[in-house]
Amino acid sequence: MTEAYDWTNRVGDIWASEWVRTDRSFAGLSRHLDAAVVVATGTDTRTIVDIGCGAGGTSLAIARAIRTAVPRARIVGIDLSSRLIEIARSRVPADDDSGRLVFTCGDVAAAIDDWAPVDLYMSRHGVMFFADPVASFAALARAAAPGATLIFSCFADRAANRWATETTATGGDDDGASGAPVSTAPGPFAFADPDHVDAILTRAGWQTTSPHYVEFAYRAGEGADPVADAVAYFRRIGPAASWIRDAPDDERAARIAHLVTACERYRVGDVVEFPAAAWIWTAHKPVAPCESTTS
Numbered sequence: 288m289t290e291a292y293d294w295t296n297r298v299g300d301i302w303a304s305e306w307v308r309t310d311r312s313f314a315g316l317s318r319h320l321d322a323a324v325v326v327a328t329g330t331d332t333r334t335i336v337d338i339g340c341g342a343g344g345t346s347l348a349i350a351r352a353i354r355t356a357v358p359r360a361r362i363v364g365i366d367l368s369s370r371l372i373e374i375a376r377s378r379v380p381a382d383d384d385s386g387r388l389v390f391t392c393g394d395v396a397a398a399i400d401d402w403a404p405v406d407l408y409m410s411r412h413g414v415m416f417f418a419d420p421v422a423s424f425a426a427l428a429r430a431a432a433p434g435a436t437l438i439f440s441c442f443a444d445r446a447a448n449r450w451a452t453e454t455t456a457t458g459g460d461d462d463g464a465s466g467a468p469v470s471t472a473p474g475p476f477a478f479a480d481p482d483h484v485d486a487i488l489t490r491a492g493w494q495t496t497s498p499h500y501v502e503f504a505y506r507a508g509e510g511a512d513p514v515a516d517a518v519a520y521f522r523r524i525g526p527a528a529s530w531i532r533d534a535p536d537d538e539r540a541a542r543i544a545h546l547v548t549a550c551e552r553y554r555v556g557d558v559v560e561f562p563a564a565a566w567i568w569t570a571h572k573p574v575a576p577c578e579s580t581t582s
């Protein structure tokens with residue numbers, strides 16, 4: 288994605304202007320995540336929170352999917368970026384005046400008490416950027432109803448995500464592939480290691496189950512010139528964006544050429560799709576009160 292996760296400013300603004308292409312790139316994953324969320328939704332579900340909802344793709348999809356079966360459920364999307372929240376609000380269908388879909392700007396850990404008790408949390412890749420993950424997940428647990436469900440996706444190991452490793456010549460630097468330790472600093476691959484995530488969730492008071500590994504096609508480009516579309520996308524979002532932007536002047540052309548070659552390699556007909564992989568986690572708040580290890 289980018290080197291600095293200033294979601295309230297530059298990074299959030301870029302994602303807001305690229306929401307159509309980011310939704311498209313995650314479509315292959317969303318099928319699996321959305322299905323898991325729908326299965327976890329019961330007729331008595333009242334409040335569903337989309338953590339780091341971005342432009343609202345997951346909130347809108349779930350609202351559509353459960354409209355008939357769970358008409359009283361309210362879906363609340365929370366995100367740090369005001370620009371992304373504006374986009375999400377603009378996507379609520381004009382004829383939906385039910386108030387069931389709410390989008391609000393803020394840090395989810397700080398905002399969550401306003402929406403308690405939460406029956407179901409969901410997130411498509413919105414949980415890997417917390418500065419203090421145990422504290423944030425513990426805040427979510429405190430605001431959850433007994434027995435509440437938490438379902439989220441996060442990228443698996445960087446090596447399985449060729450959209451990240453092959454679009455620059457430096458791919459794999461911090462995933463252990465080049466001998467460096469796996470990084471768990473906030474970022475797209477912070478939750479790649481299931482043991483690390485399990486420890487965070489458990490310390491925060493959640494009961495975990497084994498995560499599901501999902502491989503999907505990360506669609507970076509499509510249309511009449513899918514390679515140009517993919518290159519334009521990666522020059523905005525993903526590790527290639529900063530790698531090219533920050534290049535010395537005499538290296539920039541070579542870096543762009545590297546990106547073009549990578550996109551050509553994964554072109555099939557009128558699409559460019561890179562191999563990608565994610566974990567889908569499901570956890571529950573214990574029905575009986577259980578002390579988390581944080582205060």
Ligand SMILES: C[S@@+](CC[C@H](N)C(=O)[O-])C[C@H]1O[C@@H](n2cnc3c(N)ncnc32)[C@H](O)[C@@H]1O
Nearest residue numbers: 294339340341366367368394395411412413416
């Ligand atoms: C990788 S994007 C995913 C966005 C969206 N879920 C999607 O799938 O398109 C991560 C999102 O998490 C949001 N985010 C990160 N930390 C957050 C926090 N502490 N509270 C609320 N939102 C947060 C960011 O603003 C960003 O929109």
